[in-house]
Amino acid sequence: MNLGGTVDITVHCVQESGALEEVYQPTGGYWGGSTVDNEFCALLVKIFGPEVYEEFQQKFTSEVIELFQEFDLKKRTFEPGQQTPLSIKLPASLVELFKHHNGKDIKDILNAKQDEDFRIKRDKFQISPRAFVQLFHKSISSIVNHIQSLLEKSEVSGVSVLLLVGGYAESYVVRDSIVSQFPNLQIIHPPEAASTVLKGAVLFGHEPQAITARICKYTYGIAMTVPFQEGVSDPSKRREINGEIICDDVFDVHLRVGQLVSLLKDRVGKQYNAFCGQSHSLLEVYASSVPDPKYVTENWCTRLGSLVLEVPPDTKPEDKIVVFLFYGGTELGVSAWNPRTKIESRAFFDFLG
Numbered sequence: 001m002n003l004g005g006t007v008d009i010t011v012h013c014v015q016e017s018g019a020l021e022e023v024y025q026p027t028g029g030y031w032g033g034s035t036v037d038n039e040f041c042a043l044l045v046k047i048f049g050p051e052v053y054e055e056f057q058q059k060f061t062s063e064v065i066e067l068f069q070e071f072d073l074k075k076r077t078f079e080p081g082q083q084t085p086l087s088i089k090l091p092a093s094l095v096e097l098f099k100h101h102n103g104k105d106i107k108d109i110l111n112a113k114q115d116e117d118f119r120i121k122r123d124k125f126q127i128s129p130r131a132f133v134q135l136f137h138k139s140i141s142s143i144v145n146h147i148q149s150l151l152e153k154s155e156v157s158g159v160s161v162l163l164l165v166g167g168y169a170e171s172y173v174v175r176d177s178i179v180s181q182f183p184n185l186q187i188i189h190p191p192e193a194a195s196t197v198l199k200g201a202v203l204f205g206h207e208p209q210a211i212t213a214r215i216c217k218y219t220y221g222i223a224m225t226v227p228f229q230e231g232v233s234d235p236s237k238r239r240e241i242n243g244e245i246i247c248d249d250v251f252d253v254h255l256r257v258g259q260l261v262s263l264l265k266d267r268v269g270k271q272y273n274a275f276c277g278q279s280h281s282l283l284e285v286y287a288s289s290v291p292d293p294k295y296v297t298e299n300w301c302t303r304l305g306s307l308v309l310e311v312p313p314d315t316k317p318e319d320k321i322v323v324f325l326f327y328g329g330t331e332l333g334v335s336a337w338n339p340r341t342k343i344e345s346r347a348f349f350d351f352l353g
Contacts, residue, residue: 087126221296234295249296
């Protein structure tokens with residue numbers, strides 16, 4: 001499980017050889033450290049007012065960055081159970097903006113409320129431990145609920161270990177919460193969780209066969225045209241090319257979401273008619289969040305990129321182009337091959353699942 005701005009959860013089983021095989025498609029959401037940052041931002045807006053905070057963001061960008069850098073340090077180092085409030089230095093510009101807009105000092109107003117959770121002493125904004133932990137509630141509850149829902153699935157029923165990596169996993173609040181919520185699982189959190197992902201990528205580069213199979217997070221395919229069928233094809237996709245009525249923008253699936261894909265075995269490609277009468281042709285690659293998309297223009301489809309194919313001048317109508325979509329380590333690879341001319345074109349896209 002990688003905990004960052006987004007929380008990415010992958011499920012692997014360890015084979016007898018020591019290699020890993022994914023057993024469930026990667027999942028996750030925007031529940032990481034940025035969620036806690038947003039809660040802190042909402043707290044500042046509540047205390048200083050939306051107009052003051054918006055002006056602060058627009059005019060004093062560097063001080064906003066410094067404020068959240070200090071808050072990020074507090075997220076990592078705060079230990080649940082401590083009794084003393086956390087102190088975060090308030091930018092002088094933010095305090096002055098409040099006084100300019102309201103004619104009063106924010107320290108006097110906030111301290112007059114006698115709220116034990118939030119106080120200002122000198123130039124420090126003090127947050128009680130209870131209120132600070134509350135900033136994590138939305139993030140942690142989302143993570144815990146998602147893990148619990150995964151563990152209820154038959155494919156994941158044998159999981160016995162949770163590995164926490166990424167910068168957000170260095171937070172004692174996050175780690176303690178995960179440990180307390182899953183007492184029957186072994187929770188592993190490396191001492192340098194922030195750099196663990198990078199180290200893993202380096203190790204994978206040296207030993208690419210360490211992962212033998214992946215589960216597709218998305219459905220992958222290419223855009224193609226097929227003969228138009230009245231009553232079946234979408235009328236808006238009707239086109240006429242060289243006197244032939246075709247249906248455009250059809251999503252031809254190569255890899256389907258949830259499908260187990262071996263990284264060690266060769267895949268069987270799909271054949272397409274050769275592109276006659278042009279020197280180059282464009283092969284467009286798409287991803288979709290649903291198993292069986294019909295057209296690449298649907299809302300749940302995203303264009304990943306394209307592969308330019310060289311078309312030999314002697315290409316014949318009966319020629320076929322064989323297209324392969326495959327996982328190449330941390331990338332999605334696309335290969336197009338002309339069996340007659342032996343010409344191959346390849347492209348790789350950033351791995352999206």
